[in-house]
Amino acid sequence: MADAIKVDITDVKVFRRLFDDFYEPLCIFGERYVGDAECVADLVQECFIRLWQRREDFEYLHQLKGFLYTSVKNRALNELEHRKIKLGYAGKILEQGEESFFRDHVIEEEAYRILRQAIEQLPEQTRKVMLLALEGKDNREIAETLSMAVGTVHTHKKIAYKRLREFLKGYYYLFTFLLYLIR
Numbered sequence: 001m002a003d004a005i006k007v008d009i010t011d012v013k014v015f016r017r018l019f020d021d022f023y024e025p026l027c028i029f030g031e032r033y034v035g036d037a038e039c040v041a042d043l044v045q046e047c048f049i050r051l052w053q054r055r056e057d058f059e060y061l062h063q064l065k066g067f068l069y070t071s072v073k074n075r076a077l078n079e080l081e082h083r084k085i086k087l088g089y090a091g092k093i094l095e096q097g098e099e100s101f102f103r104d105h106v107i108e109e110e111a112y113r114i115l116r117q118a119i120e121q122l123p124e125q126t127r128k129v130m131l132l133a134l135e136g137k138d139n140r141e142i143a144e145t146l147s148m149a150v151g152t153v154h155t156h157k158k159i160a161y162k163r164l165r166e167f168l169k170g171y172y173y174l175f176t177f178l179l180y181l182i183r
Contacts, residue, residue: 033076047071
């Protein structure tokens with residue numbers, strides 16, 4: 001029987017020959033499980049390192065082959081399990097991210113709708129000032145756009161803030177609740 005061949009892998013040359021003979025077939029074997037050549041190459045090398053560490057335990061070629069193929073299979077299965085766990089976590093994070101994105105988006109839209117409704121109640125010039133402010137324009141830009149003094153823009157904003165506080169007073173708990181949900 002050819003596999004009943006005695007081998008002395010404590011000899012570095014014999015071990016190197018064993019590595020050269022079995023490395024490629026073990027990689028092909030491992031790829032059937034994992035499907036990732038780089039990952040399998042690492043797994044096979046780890047198995048050879050483990051074989052070297054336990055070199056005193058093996059006397060026959062069939063023991064070495066059995067050890068190597070079993071080790072590659074087990075490491076490949078462990079890799080698949082690890083990937084499955086990572087994908088599970090990634091899926092949960094993605095799912096939570098989608099849920100929170102949707103929730104945050106709905107909350108933001110509702111708050112913006114209520115704020116726009118309040119702004120529509122403002123006098124025309126004050127409303128224009130606030131709409132431009134919501135677009136991110138500063139007082140100087142608003143003054144240029146509406147052809148008014150910067151001080152007048154400031155006065156319109158003060159009036160707007162006061163009226164908006166009064167209008168939104170009834171929504172205090174809603175905004176507090178919305179802020180709580182966002183966190």
